[in-house]
Amino acid sequence: MADVGRQASVSITTVSLVLSGQHSRISEATKARVLKAVEDLNYRPNKAAQGLRLGQTRTIGFVTDEILTQPFSGNIAAGLSAVAWEQQSLLLTVNATMNTGRLRAAVEDLIDRQVEALVFAAMGSREVDFPETPPNLPVLLINAYDRRGRIPSIMPNEEEGGRSAIEHALDLGHERFVFLAGRENAWATKMRVRGYRDGLEIGGLRPVDNPIFYGDYRIGSGYDLAVRAMQRRPRPTTLLCGNDQMAIGAYIALARMGVRIPEQVSIVGYDDEPIAADLSPSLTTVRIPFYEMGRVAATHALAGTVSEIGQMLMSCPIVPRASTNRPLGQ
Amino acid sequence: MADVGRQASVSITTVSLVLSGQHSRISEATKARVLKAVEDLNYRPNKAAQGLRLGQTRTIGFVTDEILTQPFSGNIAAGLSAVAWEQQSLLLTVNATMNTGRLRAAVEDLIDRQVEALVFAAMGSREVDFPETPPNLPVLLINAYDRRGRIPSIMPNEEEGGRSAIEHALDLGHERFVFLAGRENAWATKMRVRGYRDGLEIGGLRPVDNPIFYGDYRIGSGYDLAVRAMQRRPRPTTLLCGNDQMAIGAYIALARMGVRIPEQVSIVGYDDEPIAADLSPSLTTVRIPFYEMGRVAATHALAGTVSEIGQMLMSCPIVPRASTNRPLGQ
DNA sequence: ATGAAAGCGCTAACAC
DNA sequence: GTGTTAGCGCTTTCAT
Numbered sequence: 177m178a179d180v181g182r183q184a185s186v187s188i189t190t191v192s193l194v195l196s197g198q199h200s201r202i203s204e205a206t207k208a209r210v211l212k213a214v215e216d217l218n219y220r221p222n223k224a225a226q227g228l229r230l231g232q233t234r235t236i237g238f239v240t241d242e243i244l245t246q247p248f249s250g251n252i253a254a255g256l257s258a259v260a261w262e263q264q265s266l267l268l269t270v271n272a273t274m275n276t277g278r279l280r281a282a283v284e285d286l287i288d289r290q291v292e293a294l295v296f297a298a299m300g301s302r303e304v305d306f307p308e309t310p311p312n313l314p315v316l317l318i319n320a321y322d323r324r325g326r327i328p329s330i331m332p333n334e335e336e337g338g339r340s341a342i343e344h345a346l347d348l349g350h351e352r353f354v355f356l357a358g359r360e361n362a363w364a365t366k367m368r369v370r371g372y373r374d375g376l377e378i379g380g381l382r383p384v385d386n387p388i389f390y391g392d393y394r395i396g397s398g399y400d401l402a403v404r405a406m407q408r409r410p411r412p413t414t415l416l417c418g419n420d421q422m423a424i425g426a427y428i429a430l431a432r433m434g435v436r437i438p439e440q441v442s443i444v445g446y447d448d449e450p451i452a453a454d455l456s457p458s459l460t461t462v463r464i465p466f467y468e469m470g471r472v473a474a475t476h477a478l479a480g481t482v483s484e485i486g487q488m489l490m491s492c493p494i495v496p497r498a499s500t501n502r503p504l505g506q
Numbered sequence: 507m508a509d510v511g512r513q514a515s516v517s518i519t520t521v522s523l524v525l526s527g528q529h530s531r532i533s534e535a536t537k538a539r540v541l542k543a544v545e546d547l548n549y550r551p552n553k554a555a556q557g558l559r560l561g562q563t564r565t566i567g568f569v570t571d572e573i574l575t576q577p578f579s580g581n582i583a584a585g586l587s588a589v590a591w592e593q594q595s596l597l598l599t600v601n602a603t604m605n606t607g608r609l610r611a612a613v614e615d616l617i618d619r620q621v622e623a624l625v626f627a628a629m630g631s632r633e634v635d636f637p638e639t640p641p642n643l644p645v646l647l648i649n650a651y652d653r654r655g656r657i658p659s660i661m662p663n664e665e666e667g668g669r670s671a672i673e674h675a676l677d678l679g680h681e682r683f684v685f686l687a688g689r690e691n692a693w694a695t696k697m698r699v700r701g702y703r704d705g706l707e708i709g710g711l712r713p714v715d716n717p718i719f720y721g722d723y724r725i726g727s728g729y730d731l732a733v734r735a736m737q738r739r740p741r742p743t744t745l746l747c748g749n750d751q752m753a754i755g756a757y758i759a760l761a762r763m764g765v766r767i768p769e770q771v772s773i774v775g776y777d778d779e780p781i782a783a784d785l786s787p788s789l790t791t792v793r794i795p796f797y798e799m800g801r802v803a804a805t806h807a808l809a810g811t812v813s814e815i816g817q818m819l820m821s822c823p824i825v826p827r828a829s830t831n832r833p834l835g836q
Numbered sequence: 837a838t839g840a841a842a843g844c845g846c847t848a849a850c851a852c
Numbered sequence: 853g854t855g856t857t858a859g860c861g862c863t864t865t866c867a868t
Contacts, residue, residue, distance in 0.1 A: 177845065187855045192847060201853060223618045225845035228558050228860050238599075250580050257601035266615065269568075269597045271587035285596065288553045395784040421784065424754070428786070431761035451781075454725040454751065456758070507861065517839045522863060531837060555861035558844050 177221070183213035195221060227290070234265040236477055237286030239272050239279065241298040241320075252297045252318055255470020263478050265292070280307040287313065293477035296320060297470075301331060301363045314482040316473050321487070328476075328485035330469050334364050337462040337492030338371025338416075339378075341444045344460065344494045345414040346379045348502050350442065353386040354405035356426065358393035358418035365390075365418065368446065372416065386412075393418055398425025406433060406441070413441060413503040420445040420452050423459055423499075438501035448495050457498035465490050507551070513543035525551060557620070564595040566807055567616030569602050569609065571628040571650075582627045582648055585800020593808050595622070610637040617643065623807035626650060627800075631661060631693045644812040646803050651817070658806075658815035660799050664694050667792040667822030668701025669708075671774045674790065674824045675744040676709040678832050680772065683716040684735035686756065688723035688748030695720075695748065698776065702746065716742075723748055728755025736763060736771070743771060743833040750775040750782050753789055753829075768831035778825050787828035795820050 181188045186206055193202055194210040213219070227233045238256060253267070260267055268291055270282040279296075286294060287310065294313060298304060298320035305323045309315050317329035342353065355372050358365045369388060376386055389404060391397025398417060402425060405412055417423040423445035430437055437443055437457055445452055445461035452459040469490055476482050511518045516536055523532055524540040543549070557563045568586060583597070590597055598621055600612040609626075616624060617640065624643060628634060628650035635653045639645050647659035672683065685702050688695045699718060706716055719734060721727025728747060732755060735742055747753040753775035760767055767773055767787055775782055775791035782789040799820050806812050 188846080189848085189855060189857095190853085193854085196847080203853060206853080220614070220618050222620060222845050223615075224554060224558050224563060224620045225860090226847080228552075228554050228844090228862090229846045229848090231860070233554060235598075253599070254601055257599065261600065261612075266619070267599045268565075269583070269587065269599045270591065271584055282591075284550070285553075288550050289596070290552060290554045395781065396786050399786055421781070424781075425786075428758060428761050431758050432764075434762075451725065451751070451754075456726050456729055456755075518862080519839055519841095519864080520837090523838085526863075533837060536837080552861050555844090556863080558846090558860090559862045559864090561844070 177219070179217055180210065180213045180219050183217060184209040186210060233290045233292060234263075235268050235289070235291045236260055236265055236474065237283070237289070237291035237294045238267045238269045239282050239286070239294070239296045240269065241272060241279075241296070241302070241304075249297075249299060249319075249466055251466035252470040252473075255467040255472075256295060256474040257470070259471050259474035259478070263474075265474075265478060276305055276307075279304070283307045283309065293480075293482075295473050295477055301334070303363075314477045314480055316477050316482050316485065318469050318473050328482045328487070330473055330485065330488045330490060332364075332464045332469070332492050333489035334367030334492065335371040335374070336489070337446065337464070338368035339374050340371070340492065340494040341368075341416050341446065341462050342372050342375030343378065344496060345416070345442060345444060345500060346375065348442070348500060350414045350503050351379070351381065352410060352412045353381075353414050353416055354401075354408065354412040355386070355388045355416045356398060356401040356405065356418055356422050357388050357390050358422065360390040362393075368418065391418065391422060393421060395421050395425040395428075398422030399429045400425070402426035402429040403433070406430070406435060411441070414444065414500070415441060416444045418446060420447045420449045420459060420461055423461070424451070424455070427455060427459075437499050440504065442500040442503070444494075444500060452495075453497065455499070460497045460500040461495050462492050463495050464492055507549070509547055510540065510543045510549050513547060514539040516540060563620045563622060564593075565598050565619070565621045566590055566595055566804065567613070567619070567621035567624045568597045568599045569612050569616070569624070569626045570599065571602060571609075571626070571632070571634075579627075579629060579649075579796055581796035582800040582803075585797040585802075586625060586804045587800070589801050589804035589808070593804075595804075595808060606635055606637075609634070613637045613639065623810075623812075625803050625807055631664070633693075644807045644810055646807050646812050646815065648799055648803050658812045658817070660803055660815065660818045660820060662694075662794045662799070662822050663819035664697030664822065665701040665704070666819070667776065667794070668698035669705045670701070670822065670824040671698075671746050671776065671792050672702050672705030673708065674826060675746070675772060675774060675830060676705065678772070678830060680744040680833050681709070681711065682740060682742045683711075683744050683746055684731075684738065684742040685716070685718045685746045686728060686731040686735065686748055686752050687718050687720050688752065690720040692723075698748065721748065721752060723751060725751050725755040725758075728752030729759045730755070732756035732759040733763070736760070736765060741771070744774065744830070745771060746774045748776060750777045750779045750789060750791055753791070754781070754785070757785060757789075767829050770834065772830040772833070774824075774830060782825075783827065785829070790827045790830040791825050792822050793825050794822055 272282045294315045297318040389401040448463035602609045602612045624645045627648040719731040778793035782791045
């Protein structure tokens with residue numbers, strides 16, 4: 177900056193004033209000279225120094241828990257990143273494992289680097305024991321909830337998602353379901369099951385006729401449970417799957433059994449992974465709005481309005497595709 | 507820091523000395539007093555200020571091109587992140603789209619923030635027109651190559667991967683293949699095809715008997731091409747798929763046709779997505795070492811040895827699973 | 837063994 | 853209109 181000043185025969189103050197857009201009090205002539213010098217010297221302001229002086233880093237600390245290695249959930253990062261960029265901010269990212277020690281170290285490092293907000297994102301809606309943070313620092317959890325419940329969090333409305341899935345099938349006229357659920361003790365499973373039960377009630381159907389089979393969210397269990405489900409008499413007309421992976425398992429099982437989708441049985445997935453649209457027939461599924469969750473998080477984090485969030489639930493809409501249709505004979 | 511000094515009745519110099527581990531010349535007594543004060547005041551050093559003074563930010567700029575939203579390739583980020591963390595560094599991440607303007611802006615912002623290295627990662631092994639960067643800044647491309655060829659890059663050895671796939675099948679005794687390839691004009695496709703042709707030659711097989719069908723890397727094309735492939739007489743005994751997604755399509759097609767894997771036909775995928783291990787039977791596939799690519803990149807970037815990399819090709823090994831076996835009658 | 841002072845690159849009162 | 857100066861929070865010579 178001193179170099180620029182020398183080159184343009186002005187003080188560094190003038191350079192600073194020109195560069196920070198306070199042209200108001202600077203004559204056009206000097207302004208042009210400074211800009212020319214900046215150009216000639218290929219000068220670029222040091223944002224680290226600016227940050228120190230201004231006391232702001234335009235940086236969001238982002239701690240992930242295996243999220244990057246998980247399919248499609250990187251959309252959380254994409255959403256955060258998009259909003260951050262719009263507001264001249266960047267993401268300082270750390271990949272922390274389950275291990276609480278690592279989490280604490282990561283959070284502390286980010287704080288030491290003066291991030292202006294802290295966002296933590298987990299897979300599978302876990303509970304976390306989040307470390308202590310300075311009182312004035314906005315902190316937000318995505319897809320996770322604090323053990324002590326004092327940190328605002330953004331979660332998908334899994335219960336609504338489960339309900340959307342079955343309501344979609346009810347609307348098509350279906351009356352016999354099996355829910356191929358995921359791991360029984362997972363938070364997301366419990367919520368989705370709750371939504372499913374709500375749906376049954378709305379449809380006036382008895383739980384005993386529309387059972388829940390528990391699996392583990394993996395393809396294999398989707399396969400096995402689909403086989404089991406199709407052995408019931410009368411046959412279910414819709415299989416609601418705990419996630420898209422299990423739906424893939426169901427697809428393969430039904431293909432092998434010679435049962436056609438959606439003519440003989442409708443399938444609903446959950447997650448709306450990229451693969452869902454690619455399957456044939458394309459998979460009707462429930463979308464988890466990861467990208468939007470990231471956007472909302474970044475928006476509030478940067479605005480310093482995290483306290484308005486509380487425990488925010490984001491809507492999980494049904495995405496109707498070709499794997500669901502009216503049941504046979506309707 | 508001044509507060510700590512006051513609390514411990516020492517100068518800030520002493521505080522700094524104690525905190526930076528230069529205990530050498532500090533008496534145990536003062537050291538203890540300082541540490542106590544640090545504790546009491548809950549003091550944490552400001553790394554932004556440290557960085558300014560030391561002229562180092564311990565930060566790697568990481569520019570991604572849709573990579574985060576792509577399944578499993580987030581492992582590149584995980585690899586980078588792991589090494590960075592080991593070396594007390596962090597990733598400053600920007601999600602840039604194809605748009606070159608955005609890429610340039612991202613790179614400039616990162617440079618202004620004084621990152622100590624720059625890593626760009628793309629999906630699908632694209633060519634990029636990378637912006638100008640300061641001569642002393644380590645820059646590295648992952649899964650991408652510079653239009654002007656002057657930037658070191660780390661790419662998967664797709665040709666070797668294609669060859670590994672077919673060699674694995676040859677070793678099992680197969681002699682009739684169809685290669686269900688991906689988009690014909692993609693760089694990765696060309697390389698994989700080249701490896702496939704090498705393999706045919708090694709096995710002494712004629713290309714005319716072992717054709718290549720081109721698709722688009724999506725499930726649907728895997729399905730269609732598998733159907734077409736199985737109509738050939740004599741039937742192929744192994745289907746080599748351009749990626750795991752196409753292999754899934756093949757699985758579904760074969761299930762519907764009543765063809766058993768691997769008894770009647772062996773399947774090989776490519777990518778080793780998480781889903782590959784979950785399929786039933788589990789999918790033999792070629793692994794792209796994304797995580798390792800990230801690690802190597804971060805290691806060289808931080809060590810300032812990017813020039814040693816040149817155009818590095820990372821090995822893509824076959825991962826044998828249950829979808830391949832000896833052909834019938836062997 | 838400890839402290840005073842300079843300076844990293846920048847901004848912003850306050851002079852002139 | 854433009855320059856002088858102080859200072860953001862830290863490290864590090866050089867004195868003492």
